[in-house]
Each structure stands twice: as C-alpha cells, then as structure tokens.
Amino acid sequence: MRYVSKKNKIFIAGHNGMVGSAIFKKLKNNGYFNLLTAKRTDLDLTDQLSVKKWYGINKPDVVVIAAAKVGGIIANSTFPTQFLLDNLKIQNNLIEGAWKNGVERLLFLGSSCIYPKFASQPIKEESLLSDSLESTNQWYAIAKIAGIKLCEALNIQYGFDAISLMPTNLYGPGDYYHPEKSHVIPALISKFDRAAENNFESVVCWGSGSPLREFLYVDDLADACKFVLENWNPESSNSPLDINGKKLTHLNVGTGKDISIKELSKKIAKASGFKGEIIWDKEKPDGVLKKQLDITWLRNMGWEAKIDLDFGIKEVVKEYQQIASESKTNKESINIKK
Numbered sequence: 001m002r003y004v005s006k007k008n009k010i011f012i013a014g015h016n017g018m019v020g021s022a023i024f025k026k027l028k029n030n031g032y033f034n035l036l037t038a039k040r041t042d043l044d045l046t047d048q049l050s051v052k053k054w055y056g057i058n059k060p061d062v063v064v065i066a067a068a069k070v071g072g073i074i075a076n077s078t079f080p081t082q083f084l085l086d087n088l089k090i091q092n093n094l095i096e097g098a099w100k101n102g103v104e105r106l107l108f109l110g111s112s113c114i115y116p117k118f119a120s121q122p123i124k125e126e127s128l129l130s131d132s133l134e135s136t137n138q139w140y141a142i143a144k145i146a147g148i149k150l151c152e153a154l155n156i157q158y159g160f161d162a163i164s165l166m167p168t169n170l171y172g173p174g175d176y177y178h179p180e181k182s183h184v185i186p187a188l189i190s191k192f193d194r195a196a197e198n199n200f201e202s203v204v205c206w207g208s209g210s211p212l213r214e215f216l217y218v219d220d221l222a223d224a225c226k227f228v229l230e231n232w233n234p235e236s237s238n239s240p241l242d243i244n245g246k247k248l249t250h251l252n253v254g255t256g257k258d259i260s261i262k263e264l265s266k267k268i269a270k271a272s273g274f275k276g277e278i279i280w281d282k283e284k285p286d287g288v289l290k291k292q293l294d295i296t297w298l299r300n301m302g303w304e305a306k307i308d309l310d311f312g313i314k315e316v317v318k319e320y321q322q323i324a325s326e327s328k329t330n331k332e333s334i335n336i337k338k
Contacts, residue, residue: 003105003161004062004229011036011060013045013094014067018174018218019109023064026222036060046089048097055101063098063106064225065091065147072183073136080139087143095150099160106162107229108151110144110250112293113137114166122256122294125166125240125248134288152249155234163234165224168254168293171312172218173319185215185313188265189320192272202277203269207286209262209278214254214292217307224253227303238301254293255305267310271317 004010010027014020015037027035036058044050045067069086076083091108098106115123116131128148133141151162171185178190188205195203228251232238239247265278 003231003233006031007034008032008061008104009034009036009059010062010064011038011058012064012066013038013090014065016040017066017070018172018176019170019221020064020066021174022172022218022222023066023225026219026226030226045093046086048089048093051093051097052100055097055103059101060098061104062229063094063103064229065094065106065108067094068109068140068144070140072187076137076140083139084143087140088146091143091147092150095147095154095162099154099158099162104161105229106151106160107225108147108162108164109225110148110164110166111140112166112168112252112254112291113141114145114148117288121290122292123252124294125250125252125297126242128242128248128250130243136287148250155249162249163228163232164250165221165228166250166252166293167221167224168214168216168252168291170216170218170221171316173316174218175316177320177323184213184261184264185268185316186320188268189272189313189317192265192269192274193317193320193324195276196272196274200274200276202279203274204279204281205261205265206281206284207261208282209260209265209280211261211286211288212258212290212292213261213264214256214258215264215309215312216254216305217309217312220255220305220307221253223306224298224303227301228298231301238297240297251298252293252295253298253303254295255309256292256295256299257309258290258292259309267313268317271313272321 010032012020012024015024024035043054067090069083115127117134119127148164151164154160154162175186176182177186191203234247234249242248
C-alpha cells in the first residue's frame, strides 16, 4: 500500500534548513512536484493565526514538519525558554492546523534526545518516558516529546494519520558550522579546518574522546522520510509497542553503527588536512558513554542507511571549505572596494 502519492500537495515546513532542504530534494528527485514551501518572511510558524490562514489558503494533503529551533549544548543551556516555547509553538500550530484542515498524513521529526539519559543500549522506541532526560538538552527534548505525544493523541482520539521519526545525530550539507555552538561533526570540522589553515600544532577537544555516538547523513534521513510516508502504517504489525502493549506512532532512524568521538575526530582531522596533535581535555565531561538507536523496526520494513560515514565526512568538509573560501573572497572583495 502507498500512503502518499505523487499527486498529493506536500507541505515541507522548514524547507530551508539542513533537514527540510534534503527532504525537498529527495521528494522532487523522485517525481514529487506538487511541493509547498513557505519562507520565514511569509509565514511565522510561531503565530497560530498566520499558520491557520496559510493552511486555509494552500490546503496541503500531506505535511512534513522539519521546522524547529535547534542548537548545541551551549545554546540549549543559554536559551532554555526559547528552545522550549518556540518549538512548542511551531509544532503545535502545524500539527493542530493540519488536523483541523483535513490533512491526510503528517510526518513529525523528533530527535534521539527524547530518550532517557541512561536508557538501555541500543535505545528502543518504547524507552520513551521510561526515565529522566539528559539535562543539557532537556528543553528541546521536552518540546519534541510533546510533539510526538500530540501526534499520538490525535491518532488515538480522532484517527488522524500522524507519524513521527526519531533520527540519531545528523550531519550533512547545509549544517551550521561553529567550533562551540554547533553539533559534534560541524563543530569539529570548523575547528580542524581552521587549525589546518593556520598551521596549528595542536587542537584541543572536549573530554576523553571515548564516548560512542551514532551519526546519520541527512540525505539518508530524507530517504527514510520518503520511505515511511509511502509505506508505514502504525496500525500494522510493523510497529513498536509501549510497555502496555499499545502500538506506538514513532520510529527510530539511524545507521545501527557507532563510533568513538576520538576516532571520529581523527577522520575529520584527516579530511580537513590537519596533521597536528589532538589533545583531549579530560577535565571536561564526556556525557553518556554510549548512545545508539535500535533501528530493528525500520530495518525489518526494508529500509537501511546507504551513505558511509567516511564519504559523508568528506562531502561535508568539502562544503565547509567551499563556504569558507567564498566567505573569505567576498570579504576581500569588500575590502578592495573600500
């Protein structure tokens, strides 16, 4: 059975972001041409009335929610109110608006941070709400949990076809690169590329480097989104169950493989051209020693990630270096004009 057809009007909320742009590209390249988007200047997703009006005018059949306020540990700790409130507003407006306007199918994108800090590894879907969260990103996690549960509630009470995907750590083209404020891979790329360009003898990295993490290339996530939109029915036998035996409306998506931060850093350093020493500041905390998603359900349905980590890192480093080069050229041009 195909739950989404190429005739459907599909609204991709957050189409300019790393995830949204990858989903837009994946659908378009596979014959989905009736794609709806909205710029921030045209639609404020935190404004309920604006979202309601947009739905009334555009009338999408399918909605994919890739819009969110995102950031690393420092950003989450510094702006807890914005991470909680803005994300609640965005997702509530989009989900409720979709339900009230007769949308046929909705896909909400969450995050692996929804799971408890010390969940059994690899983390199964039913681990949700089984223990306390990681405090460093709890604000974002609580908002995402609320989104998953709103989709689940609407499905239970009204039969609204709302499903969710929980991706592991993402990276890829269009990411935000900053040595302190980004997620792991873009932060390391920014750090090592800068060190290589300036011929630094060493780079200091946070912690011991021993924690194990799982990383998914954003194009693989986009492929998984297309797959579940077309194939997954939470009411089928291909669905995880909660502790009470009730079918869940969210699925994990990842690679099924993890890597130590130390080995990851070596790969990024090599791809960036850095040949110096990597020093580990062990006075900084490591966090959870292992975090990997159990992707059994999605794998049993026939989906698996295709993009190798080494290839993905090279692609992202290439993009970062191109952006850095263009930024430097533009800056030099401005200086010349002055």
